Amino acid sequence: MTELKNELIRHSAADLAAKLAAREVTAVEVTQAHLDRIADVDGQVNAFLHVNSEEALAVAAEVDAARAAGGSAAEELHALAGVPIAVKDLIVTIGQPTTAGSKILEGWHSPYDATVVKKLRAAKMPILGKTNLDEFAMGSSTEHSAYGPTRNPWDLDRIPGGSGGGSAAAVAAFEAPLALGTDTGGSIRQPGAVTGTVGVKPTYGAVSRYGAIAMASSLDQIGPVSRTVLDSALLQEVIGGHDPFDSTSLTDPFNNLVDAARVGNVAGMKIGIIKELHGEGYQAGVENRFNESLQLLKDAGAEIVEVSCPNLKYALGAYYLIMPSEVSSNLAKFDGVRFGLRVLPKDGPMTIERVMGATRAAGFGDEVKRRIILGTYALSAGYYDAYYGSAQKVRTLIQRDFDAAFAKADVLISPTAPTTAFKLGEKLNDPLAMYLNDVATIPANLAGIPGLSLPGGLADEDGLPVGIQLLAPARQDARLYRVGAVLESILEEKWGGPMLAQAPDLKNAVLGAVANTAGGSN
Amino acid sequence: MAAINRDDVAHLARLAHIEMSAEELDRMAVELAVIVDSVKSVSEAAGEDVPATSHPIPLTNVFREDVVGHTFTAEQALSGAPDAFENRFKVPAILDED
Numbered sequence: 001m002t003e004l005k006n007e008l009i010r011h012s013a014a015d016l017a018a019k020l021a022a023r024e025v026t027a028v029e030v031t032q033a034h035l036d037r038i039a040d041v042d043g044q045v046n047a048f049l050h051v052n053s054e055e056a057l058a059v060a061a062e063v064d065a066a067r068a069a070g071g072s073a074a075e076e077l078h079a080l081a082g083v084p085i086a087v088k089d090l091i092v093t094i095g096q097p098t099t100a101g102s103k104i105l106e107g108w109h110s111p112y113d114a115t116v117v118k119k120l121r122a123a124k125m126p127i128l129g130k131t132n133l134d135e136f137a138m139g140s141s142t143e144h145s146a147y148g149p150t151r152n153p154w155d156l157d158r159i160p161g162g163s164g165g166g167s168a169a170a171v172a173a174f175e176a177p178l179a180l181g182t183d184t185g186g187s188i189r190q191p192g193a194v195t196g197t198v199g200v201k202p203t204y205g206a207v208s209r210y211g212a213i214a215m216a217s218s219l220d221q222i223g224p225v226s227r228t229v230l231d232s233a234l235l236q237e238v239i240g241g242h243d244p245f246d247s248t249s250l251t252d253p254f255n256n257l258v259d260a261a262r263v264g265n266v267a268g269m270k271i272g273i274i275k276e277l278h279g280e281g282y283q284a285g286v287e288n289r290f291n292e293s294l295q296l297l298k299d300a301g302a303e304i305v306e307v308s309c310p311n312l313k314y315a316l317g318a319y320y321l322i323m324p325s326e327v328s329s330n331l332a333k334f335d336g337v338r339f340g341l342r343v344l345p346k347d348g349p350m351t352i353e354r355v356m357g358a359t360r361a362a363g364f365g366d367e368v369k370r371r372i373i374l375g376t377y378a379l380s381a382g383y384y385d386a387y388y389g390s391a392q393k394v395r396t397l398i399q400r401d402f403d404a405a406f407a408k409a410d411v412l413i414s415p416t417a418p419t420t421a422f423k424l425g426e427k428l429n430d431p432l433a434m435y436l437n438d439v440a441t442i443p444a445n446l447a448g449i450p451g452l453s454l455p456g457g458l459a460d461e462d463g464l465p466v467g468i469q470l471l472a473p474a475r476q477d478a479r480l481y482r483v484g485a486v487l488e489s490i491l492e493e494k495w496g497g498p499m500l501a502q503a504p505d506l507k508n509a510v511l512g513a514v515a516n517t518a519g520g521s522n
Numbered sequence: 523m524a525a526i527n528r529d530d531v532a533h534l535a536r537l538a539h540i541e542m543s544a545e546e547l548d549r550m551a552v553e554l555a556v557i558v559d560s561v562k563s564v565s566e567a568a569g570e571d572v573p574a575t576s577h578p579i580p581l582t583n584v585f586r587e588d589v590v591g592h593t594f595t596a597e598q599a600l601s602g603a604p605d606a607f608e609n610r611f612k613v614p615a616i617l618d619e620d
Binding site: 108109110111112203204205218219244247248250311313314316317318320321328332335336337338339340341342344345349350351352353354355356357358360361364369370372373374376377380386387389390391392393394395396397399431432435445446447448449474 | 526530531534535536537538539540541542546550553554556557558560561562563564565567568572573574575576577578579581584586594598599601602603604605611613614615616617
């Protein structure tokens with residue numbers, strides 16, 4: 001029985017869907033196998049903030065009943081019905097708490113579902129629970145979670161990336177075949193890279209943001225997390241589409257993603273290396289795996305060209321002005337009045353202003369406070385034009401650079417992150433060093449274009465996962481899935497199977513002393 | 523551009539409604555000065571003639587029909603409130619006594 005369960009959790013979502021449809025296995029068995037895995041390993045990984053066993057099993061039982069009944073009830077089931085999924089705890093759900101990784105929302109329950117959650121429910125995908133993240137998605141390591149860091153399944157002393165480290169680690173540790181993430185500056189793709197999983201930031205507006213607790217509204221995007229490129233395509237088709245509840249939602253159809261993942265060739269496609277996004281500042285092992293992927297794509301018939309995006313040198317600076325500016329505005333609603341925590345001042349007059357000050361002081365962690373203060377500064381009179389205004393102009397320059405690059409190439413390619421997973425605690429007290437993790441992922445958010453990260457192998461010097469990032473023009477998400485699926489299949493052929501097959505067995509892993517002392521935000 | 527100092531941080535923290543201890547202000551001033559210094563090149567990047575981009579994929583005239591849509595019951599709306607009284611959010615004094 002244990003072996004059978006072990007086998008079930010290792011299947012891709014596409015394989016599980018096929019087995020469910022063929023009635024080789026039940027949705028309850030699949031869901032229970034994942035819940036058992038969570039019980040077995042999540043004490044070490046800490047990917048989940050809440051486990052939703054009862055509801056998940058009830059939804060799975062509904063799927064099994066519909067299949068058993070046959071006829072129209074079975075025919076109307078979505079292809080992914082019964083395939084379980086984990087949801088980042090920034091996305092609101094009825095019936096489960098939503099914390100955003102913050103003390104200010106501890107114990108809070110949303111009175112409504114995010115649009116993407118409604119879509120999961122309509123497809124009858126059992127929701128296994130809510131995954132850990134840096135507080136309000138602000139960070140690159142999940143160490144800024146108020147509920148303790150998530151650990152990387154490849155090495156429990158290392159970070160799983162962030163902010164969506166919980167979703168990526170859950171999928172890498174076989175606790176869930178699929179997860180939802182949110183990506184404001186790389187929070188889906190960078191965790192994907194360092195945990196050896198696949199993560200996609202769709203085109204801005206391709207997936208509704210309604211019900212994702214806003215961090216930076218002009219940059220935020222919900223997207224899929226999975227172990228295979230095809231699985232991400234399947235999930236993006238479930239969650240995507242126009243939503244009248246999100247006024248930035250696109251009306252364009254994005255229904256060719258799964259087909260694109262199944263095309264199976266890149267012959268004649270032009271793939272552009274971004275000169276500014278590799279080389280200096282990138283770990284040798286990352287650079288080696290990146291070059292290897294370029295050669296493999298070339299061997300598969302793609303034409304490799306070099307492109308230059310000179311304004312990317314301003315991207316990190318522009319991001320760290322625009323994002324905190326939007327943060328300072330979006331997080332003003334946590335005021336101790338309408339929802340969440342209320343803390344009363346210890347002494348002095350009990351006015352609403354002072355209650356707000358005490359509530360936000362106690363409820364927010366250091367990184368959130370830093371970004372709110374920085375944003376308040378960037379938006380203040382006298383600095384607005386020099387900071388926020390200039391950053392918005394840089395955004396235009398970066399979009400123009402990408403337009404020029406896409407005139408020469410169908411997709412662009414770079415490493416996803418400059419390094420492999422670093423040790424817990426290593427960068428926690430150096431905000432600027434932490435920000436540099438997102439240097440290659442931020443440009444896509446500034447420009448609104450889609451990006452995908454997939455496993456590119458293990459770095460020679462530390463044996464840890466390296467991510468390869470693909471970027472496409474706005475609305476051309478399908479190109480990412482086409483090229484991504486081809487590169488994945490060539491690499492897996494070379495490795496003799498999926499990269500995650502090389503990950504250590506978590507059941508025998510022991511937590512190190514370093515990791516145990518690094519918990520929580522400082 | 524001017525550097526950010528401890529007094530600036532104290533002022534900004536008041537504007538942002540975040541109470542900060544003396545130790546926190548000292549630390550935050552140092553950290554923010556480093557961050558502000560690292561982003562200041564942005565102000566020299568673009569000329570006057572470059573338009574600003576506020577939204578990555580511009581959409582215009584996103585309207586809906588002017589009809590009542592989904593609404594929450596008072597009970598739902600108050601379900602997460604720290605304090606409530608007779609179907610209203612209950613707050614401490616809005617105004618100072620003096």
